[in-house]
Amino acid sequence: MQATINILLEVELFNLEDALRAEQLAKETNSEVYCWKATGQSNWLQKGLSIADVYCLAVLPRNLPDLMDMPDDISEEDIFEEEDEA
Structure with a gap:
């Protein structure tokens, strides 16, 4: 059996050049660094x-x-449809 679970997490994002800061935070908080x-x-x-x-x-x-899939980007057509509905 498989299930899809959506989890809302507030996370700090880092630029690639700040990888050392990301690794340090992961170490301090017993977490993992992921690439988006x-x-x-x-x-x-x-x-x-x-x-x-x-x-x-x-x-x-x-x-x-x-590896975790994320929702695909919204297409420009979808953005314009949402603006028209507003």
Whole structure:
């Protein structure tokens, strides 16, 4: 059986050049550093440091999956539809 669980977390985001600060925070809080990666309209979080396709870094609780899909970006058409409805 599989289930989808949405969890709302408030996390600090870091630029790639601040990787040392992110690692220090992760160590202090017993957490993990994840890369928020993006290509085209796909977004995902990947545990560990990387430089390819990285949007920013996030420090998240331990024991989460190594790879987590995130909602795709909203297309420009969807944005304009929302503005028209307002």
